Amino acid sequence: MPELPEVETIVRSLRPHILGRKVSEIKVLLPKIIHTEGLGSTEDLIGQTITNIFRWGKNIVLEFSPNWYVRIHLKMTGQLLVSLPEEPIPKHTHVIFSLDGGKIEVRYRDIRQFGYIHIMTAGEWKKWRDGNFVGPDPLEISLPSFLARLAGKRGKIKSVLLNQAFLRGLGNIYVDEILHQAKIHPESSADHLSTEEATTLYQKMQQVLQAAIWHQGSSVSDYVDSSGKQGEYQYYHQVYGRANLPCRQCGTRIERIRVSGRSTCFCPKCQRRR
DNA sequence: AAAGATGTTGCAAC
DNA sequence: GGTTGCAACATCTT
Incomplete structure (x- = not known):
């Protein structure tokens, strides 16, 4: 969670x-x-x-x-x-x-x-x-460093973003939300992204994370803060937990697939495969 | 009612 | 390097 x-x-x-x-x-x-x-x-x-x-x-x-x-x-x-x-x-x-x-x-x-x-x-x-298990913080990394780290990365963009050695802190909910905001299909090859797409990805990553912190996180089942209070960012989710519901951007039915073993929600129209 | 899914991650196997 | 499947465990949904 x-x-x-x-x-x-x-x-x-x-x-x-x-x-x-x-x-x-x-x-x-x-x-x-x-x-x-x-x-x-x-x-x-x-x-x-x-x-x-x-x-x-x-x-x-x-x-x-x-x-x-x-x-x-x-x-x-x-x-x-x-x-x-x-x-x-x-x-x-x-x-x-x-x-x-x-x-x-x-x-x-x-x-x-x-x-x-x-x-x-x-x-x-x-x-x-200082070991190699954890990468930079998504909110601290600069755009040039992000682009440099992404260059030469093989594999699906969702898997790359979930890898804590690439960036530390992203998980299933926010990767799905970020990719939807950036209009990138979760199974896109990381090394096929254009500089423009990668730049958008970086910007949306920071925007989504900042907004989620502002709303004190997403309570999808057990999550509460240290005083037992639930978060509110789940009300702003565009794709996570919304399989078969209409996309809030375009009305297309949100699909759920499995990407590197993780349940993945995305909009097939907003996030076209390339 | 048994089977499948759940936000994570480390490991084995390929 | 990359991938997949599985394991850890309790609970809820199908």
């Missing part, structure tokens, strides 16, 4: 509640959620202060002064929820961080249990960050 706009919204909603607070206790209800590199455990975080929180692609990164980092990936159904300790613990809650002596809690909840919380040293974090 959570793609760049949702993760950004979660980080922004979490920040004022946790920044500068000290971890007093961590309850691990489902141990497999916690990942480490062998060194490090939840014990190492006790008594440490959260000095920073930021988004890295679809990852949420917490910085603890100054030795430890925690990287959280929500995968499909993960949630981070700010709660008071007396609030009932919802089903599928797997890890509970108590802050400031138990005045407030941050709870990790994940229905499908695909997500994880990775505890890393500063060195491990930097090694991961």
